[in-house]
Amino acid sequence: MKIMHVSAECYPIAKVGGLADVVGALPKYQNQLGATSNVVMPLYDNAFTRKHEFNSVYESQISLGNDEITYSVLKLAKSVLDFEVYFIDIKGLLFKDYVYSADDTDRFLAFQIATLDWILTLSDKPEFIHCHDHHTGLIPFMTQECYKYETLNKIPIITTIHNAQYQGWMTYDHLFKIPEFNIEKIGLLDWNGVINPLASAIKCAWRITTVSPSYMEELKSEANGLESLLSQESAKAIGILNGIDSGVWNPETDNYIVENYKISTVEKGKKSNKKWLCSEFNLDESKPLFAFIGRLVGEKGAELLPEVFSKVLETNDVSILLLGSGFKDTEAKLLALKAKYEGSYNTFIGYDEKLSHIIYAGADFLLMPSRVEPCGLNQMYSLRYGTVPVVRSIGGLKDTIIDIEDNGFGICHDSVTIDDIVTAIKKASNFYNNKLAFKKNRKRIMSIDHSWEVSANAYINLYKSIN
Numbered sequence: 001m002k003i004m005h006v007s008a009e010c011y012p013i014a015k016v017g018g019l020a021d022v023v024g025a026l027p028k029y030q031n032q033l034g035a036t037s038n039v040v041m042p043l044y045d046n047a048f049t050r051k052h053e054f055n056s057v058y059e060s061q062i063s064l065g066n067d068e069i070t071y072s073v074l075k076l077a078k079s080v081l082d083f084e085v086y087f088i089d090i091k092g093l094l095f096k097d098y099v100y101s102a103d104d105t106d107r108f109l110a111f112q113i114a115t116l117d118w119i120l121t122l123s124d125k126p127e128f129i130h131c132h133d134h135h136t137g138l139i140p141f142m143t144q145e146c147y148k149y150e151t152l153n154k155i156p157i158i159t160t161i162h163n164a165q166y167q168g169w170m171t172y173d174h175l176f177k178i179p180e181f182n183i184e185k186i187g188l189l190d191w192n193g194v195i196n197p198l199a200s201a202i203k204c205a206w207r208i209t210t211v212s213p214s215y216m217e218e219l220k221s222e223a224n225g226l227e228s229l230l231s232q233e234s235a236k237a238i239g240i241l242n243g244i245d246s247g248v249w250n251p252e253t254d255n256y257i258v259e260n261y262k263i264s265t266v267e268k269g270k271k272s273n274k275k276w277l278c279s280e281f282n283l284d285e286s287k288p289l290f291a292f293i294g295r296l297v298g299e300k301g302a303e304l305l306p307e308v309f310s311k312v313l314e315t316n317d318v319s320i321l322l323l324g325s326g327f328k329d330t331e332a333k334l335l336a337l338k339a340k341y342e343g344s345y346n347t348f349i350g351y352d353e354k355l356s357h358i359i360y361a362g363a364d365f366l367l368m369p370s371r372v373e374p375c376g377l378n379q380m381y382s383l384r385y386g387t388v389p390v391v392r393s394i395g396g397l398k399d400t401i402i403d404i405e406d407n408g409f410g411i412c413h414d415s416v417t418i419d420d421i422v423t424a425i426k427k428a429s430n431f432y433n434n435k436l437a438f439k440k441n442r443k444r445i446m447s448i449d450h451s452w453e454v455s456a457n458a459y460i461n462l463y464k465s466i467n
């Protein structure tokens, strides 16, 4: 079975969020199941590409409207991953020092066209093309409707929605950049009067998946405008829970963390990591340490955090550490709190992979007060590192975390309000003080298995079900 994943991100090559983690792990686990699964992605100007050498396997030109653009398909000179990655290199357009920015429309249009043009030339074509999010959302339409890709129209296209909030909207000024098709089919691109790549993918892909079963259900009533479309197409849609790469996210072997540990040494291991964090960020290690890691955006409930933290720190004996970036206003408010709560609160604005691993290892609790959470990986990483997730029960969080009061192992709250989040933190704090139960729970959560094996197989079965 030959599968080609098409994605804007892939760990460890280029990561903005959870999409990279999934695309960096799923092909590896599919290969372990006997498939030949690889990835095609843009070549960016980043630390990974500067550190590695590439060979060109194909060179040609695409038309993007009136422009003729030269592109190359590159491969790593020496394979460093457990799957093959093909890079679409377009100088001046894709090859930038960022993944996403204001010029995404042309960049990802060019990426999709170059990818399909190149696949057309392959003698050994993929049997399934697996697209991820709206950056690849026009591929199902183009293979189905564009004349030049007619020979690809028997290849099943699967689209996975990692986040339906972002849809890649573009105005009709861009229509002429899409390779020629029967204009009567224009409705397959349209949603509410604009070209909507995610909506188009939902209409045209052979199968739609979301990254958790609950998120699939929730999208039917809340999908940033796509509710009715998702309900209409629900017969070809399924939710498959993400896994985690247990090779990368393993406290026993993780090279990033201060001291490695396993279930039998969890108390000592976590203590060393917490000590390092508390000394680095001037926090009191005798108090329970609550952490937040993620994009500071509305979906994650991030703009409530400054007020939540103030309320909690006024009356509770806790330490809080935040790692993230996003809304400038939220960043400024979070930074401003530092002076007031010196010694029990700190925040690191930015992206730092190594620090995120140490936080999963050293924190006692991980906060995820998400408004929307298609799956969420942070809670699964934190379980593996013996850190108790404090989550809002939604999407994948609902599918993976059970509250301690329901014989579970995490702390859950129902709504995203300041009061609800503060109450959940207080409940977590009380749980921390019940030392025996807390320690027992750490061992319990570390043994929960969320590795990719099961989900990678679910995708293989999905491909097989297409005929």
Ligand SMILES: Nc1ncnc2c1ncn2[C@@H]1O[C@H](COP(=O)(O)OP(=O)(O)O[C@H]2O[C@H](CO)[C@@H](O)[C@H](O)[C@H]2O)[C@@H](O)[C@H]1O
Binding pocket: 016, 017, 018, 019, 021, 022, 162, 163, 211, 242, 293, 294, 295, 323, 324, 325, 350, 351, 352, 353, 356, 373, 374, 375, 376, 377, 378, 396
């Ligand atoms: N400042 C920072 N420094 C270092 N690391 C940081 C960081 N901010 C975030 N990360 C890392 O980025 C990843 C975030 O993954 P999530 O799945 O939680 O969220 P995201 O919303 O990006 O993904 C979307 O896609 C994924 C994958 O399908 C879904 O799980 C999710 O619900 C959906 O919103 C984790 O590996 C986390 O450690």
